[in-house]
Amino acid sequence: MxxxxxxxxxxxxxxxxxxxxxxxxxxPPTTETIEEKTTSIVTTPTNETQTPPTKYPLKIVDFxxxxxxxxxxxxxxxxxxxxxxxxxxxxxxxxxxxxxxxxDNYPNNVQEGRTIVGDMEPNIEIIASLKPDLxxxxxxxxxxxxxLEKIAPVLIVEPQSVKEIYEAVELLGNVTNKEDQAQKAxxxxxxxxxxxxxxxxxx
Numbered sequence: 437m438x439x440x441x442x443x444x445x446x447x448x449x450x451x452x453x454x455x456x457x458x459x460x461x462x463x464p465p466t467t468e469t470i471e472e473k474t475t476s477i478v479t480t481p482t483n484e485t486q487t488p489p490t491k492y493p494l495k496i497v498d499f500x501x502x503x504x505x506x507x508x509x510x511x512x513x514x515x516x517x518x519x520x521x522x523x524x525x526x527x528x529x530x531x532x533x534x535x536x537x538x539x540d541n542y543p544n545n546v547q548e549g550r551t552i553v554g555d556m557e558p559n560i561e562i563i564a565s566l567k568p569d570l571x572x573x574x575x576x577x578x579x580x581x582x583x584l585e586k587i588a589p590v591l592i593v594e595p596q597s598v599k600e601i602y603e604a605v606e607l608l609g610n611v612t613n614k615e616d617q618a619q620k621a622x623x624x625x626x627x628x629x630x631x632x633x634x635x636x637x638x639x
Contacts, residue, residue: 490613499604500575500592507589509613514553514563516573520593521546523605524572526621529612535566563587570611601625 494506514535515521521540524530530546535553540546553563556576560583563571568588575594577584584590591611595604602622609618 490610490615494611496591496607496611498592498607499594499600500578502592504589504591506570506611508569510570510611512566512568512570513612514566514568514571514588515540516553516558516571516577518542520572520574520608523593523608524612527605527609527612527614527617529608529614529617532612534568535563558584560584560587572608598629 490509492506492508496504496506498504511532512534513524513529513532515524515533516537518537518540521530521533521536522542524533525543525546530543533550535551536546538552538555551562551566553559553566558573558577558580560580563584564587571584571588571590572593573580573584573590575592577590578592581590591607593604593608595601602625605618605621605625606615609615609621
């Protein structure tokens, strides 16, 4: 299933980054090393009951360390990166997305009924014409922050490890009032990591 394949790809990317930050490894990692690094950053949600709806206005700190206030539940989101669009899809918030980049291609029909707002360089005029109530971008887009903030609140989401991927999913779930769906996506990712660990141990 492609959805889980993309989730797994994100996880593997995150594990590689988490294992490499701050150190240089000259020998291949052993099974024990892989298991230790992975389990140290995996946490399992313990709340099995439904999460109460998000209360707005909502004040959060994004991945650029900025405090952002979301006055009400977003209904018109502009996504400035495919990874953000896909995460919103995983948490069942894609119906709120009105603007995406030319590089977005998942799910297959993602461009249908949505406006292309640029590639890596956002088209400020087109974004403004969509009247979004939330813009979500990467740290790269901070250079446009003054222009974008005149249109709508701007949230920077750019995870660099598995732990931060979980945090990004949880953050977007909180912002879009999709907390339960976000927790479900996190648990699916954890199951994939646990499955990989078991396969590595049994080799």
